[in-house]
Amino acid sequence: MTHRTSEQAFAAAASGMVHARPVGDILSRLVKDCVEVTGAGAVAILVLDEHERLGLLASSLAAATHLELLQAQDTQGPCVDVISSGRHQSATGSDEMVRRWSSVGAAISEAGFTAVDAYPMSWRGRVLGGLNVFQDGPRPDDDGTGLVCQAFADVATIVLLHSTDIPADEMTDRVHRATAARDLVEQAKGVLSELHSLDIEQAALRLEELAASQQITTADAAQSVVDQARTRRG
Amino acid sequence: MNVSPDLLSEFTRTLSAQTSDELPQRLCGAFAQVVGADGAAITVGSTPSARSLLAVTGRDAEELEDLQDMIGEGPSLRAMTGEGPAVLDAHAADTITVWPGLMKALLDHTTWRPPPALYAFPMRPQKSVLGVLTAHQHDSSGLKVGLEQAQFLANAIGVAVLGDFGSGSATNERWLARDRVSQATGMVVAQLGLSPEDALAVLRAHAYAHDAALSQVSSRVVDRSLRFAAPLEEGPS
Numbered sequence: 165m166t167h168r169t170s171e172q173a174f175a176a177a178a179s180g181m182v183h184a185r186p187v188g189d190i191l192s193r194l195v196k197d198c199v200e201v202t203g204a205g206a207v208a209i210l211v212l213d214e215h216e217r218l219g220l221l222a223s224s225l226a227a228a229t230h231l232e233l234l235q236a237q238d239t240q241g242p243c244v245d246v247i248s249s250g251r252h253q254s255a256t257g258s259d260e261m262v263r264r265w266s267s268v269g270a271a272i273s274e275a276g277f278t279a280v281d282a283y284p285m286s287w288r289g290r291v292l293g294g295l296n297v298f299q300d301g302p303r304p305d306d307d308g309t310g311l312v313c314q315a316f317a318d319v320a321t322i323v324l325l326h327s328t329d330i331p332a333d334e335m336t337d338r339v340h341r342a343t344a345a346r347d348l349v350e351q352a353k354g355v356l357s358e359l360h361s362l363d364i365e366q367a368a369l370r371l372e373e374l375a376a377s378q379q380i381t382t383a384d385a386a387q388s389v390v391d392q393a394r395t396r397r398g
Numbered sequence: 399m400n401v402s403p404d405l406l407s408e409f410t411r412t413l414s415a416q417t418s419d420e421l422p423q424r425l426c427g428a429f430a431q432v433v434g435a436d437g438a439a440i441t442v443g444s445t446p447s448a449r450s451l452l453a454v455t456g457r458d459a460e461e462l463e464d465l466q467d468m469i470g471e472g473p474s475l476r477a478m479t480g481e482g483p484a485v486l487d488a489h490a491a492d493t494i495t496v497w498p499g500l501m502k503a504l505l506d507h508t509t510w511r512p513p514p515a516l517y518a519f520p521m522r523p524q525k526s527v528l529g530v531l532t533a534h535q536h537d538s539s540g541l542k543v544g545l546e547q548a549q550f551l552a553n554a555i556g557v558a559v560l561g562d563f564g565s566g567s568a569t570n571e572r573w574l575a576r577d578r579v580s581q582a583t584g585m586v587v588a589q590l591g592l593s594p595e596d597a598l599a600v601l602r603a604h605a606y607a608h609d610a611a612l613s614q615v616s617s618r619v620v621d622r623s624l625r626f627a628a629p630l631e632e633g634p635s
Binding site: 190193194197201287288308311312314315316318319321322323325326330331332333335336337339340343344346347348349350351352353354355356357358359364390393394395 | 406407409410411413414415442443444448450523524525526527528553554556557558560561563576577580581582583584585586587588589591592593594620
C-alpha cells in the first residue's frame, strides 16, 4: 500500500468502497456469501433507480439474474412486492408462487426453485430495493435464517447508500440539533420537577402549559425555564 | 486502500447473530466482536459536552465513556474532531504524556488492571462526524483488523445509525437513560443555580467518586434519593 496522509485515507474511507472497488463487486460478493451462509439456491438484489425503475444490482446465479430481469420487466414478483410494501415476502411451492405472481411465479418454479423470500432494503422508511432469496431444497425451518438474510439486506443497503449521494451531512446536523433540543426540554422538566415537587410527567404537562399560556414554542419555554433556574441562586 | 469483503461478510454474519431489538445495540456488539475487542460504545454528538451514549456492550464500555467525559480527555473525545482514529495503548511509552489525566484515572481504577486499550473511531457517514465508536480491549493485544478497516466499518455503522435515528427512538432504553441524565441535570440546575454544563459536571464527578455510572446517579437524582442541596421551602403547587 502506498503511503498517504490519514486525511486522504479517511476521505477515501468516508466515500465508501466505490473508489477502491466497484460497489457491484462488493454486492456480488455479499449475495454469494449470503448463499453460502444460508444454504439458499440463489440470492439476487433488485433496486429502484432514481427514475423509479427496477434494476438488477447483483446476482449469485444466472437463473436468478433471469428471474430478476423478468420481475423488472413484468413489474411483478416477490422483489417488486417487497419494494412496494417494505415488508418481507415469502411463498412456498409452485401453486402459491403462480397464484401470487402468475407468469413470474411460474418462471421461478420452472427454474427449479421450491420457495422464495424477499427482504426489504430500506433506510429511514424508504425502500431502496429488495434481497431476493431462492430456495432449491426444503425451506430451512430455522428462524435464524430470516435474520441472517435481513442482515445481508441491511448491510447491502448501507453499502449502496455509501456509494450514492445521500445528504448525510445535513442529516447529521439535524440529528445533533434534534438531540440538543430534546436535552433542553428534558432539562426544563427536571427544573420544574425540582422547583414544584412534580414528577417528570407532571413537569412535562407544566412545561406544555407554560408554552401555551405564553404562546411560545416548547423549546423556547424550556430555554426560559432553564435560564431562570440557573440565575435563581447563582 | 482496500476494504476487505471478507470483513464485511463477517460483520454481516456477526450482526445477524446479535439478539438486541435495538439496531445501534446490534451494530455495537457486532463491531466489538469483528474487530476483536472486549466491548464497545457508540456515542452521538458534535461536542464533548453534548455527546451521549447510544449503545454499549456492557458496564465496562459505559464506565470508560463516563470516565473520559469526567476527565475531559481521552480517545473518544479526540475522535470527535474527525481527524481519524484515536488510540490509547497502555503499553506505549508515551501514553502517560498523551493522556495524562485519563491514564492516571485508569491506573487508579481498581477493577481494570492493567488499564484497557481504547480505540476510538469517528463515525462519518459523509464529512461531518455523527459520533464516535469506541472499542476497548483489556489485554491490549491489538485489534484483529487494521485501523483503516475498522474506520471503514465505523463510517458504515454511522450510515446505519443515521438511518435508524428517530425510528422509535423515543422508546429506546438508551434514549430514556439519556433523558434521565438531562432531567437530573435540570434538577441540579435548580438545586444549585448552575449552568446545565456545570450541573452535568457535578453529576459526572459524583458518579466518578462513587464508582457508579452517570445513568445510575441520574436515576437517583430523578427519583429524589439523591440531591445536591438542602430541601426547598416551596411545596407542591
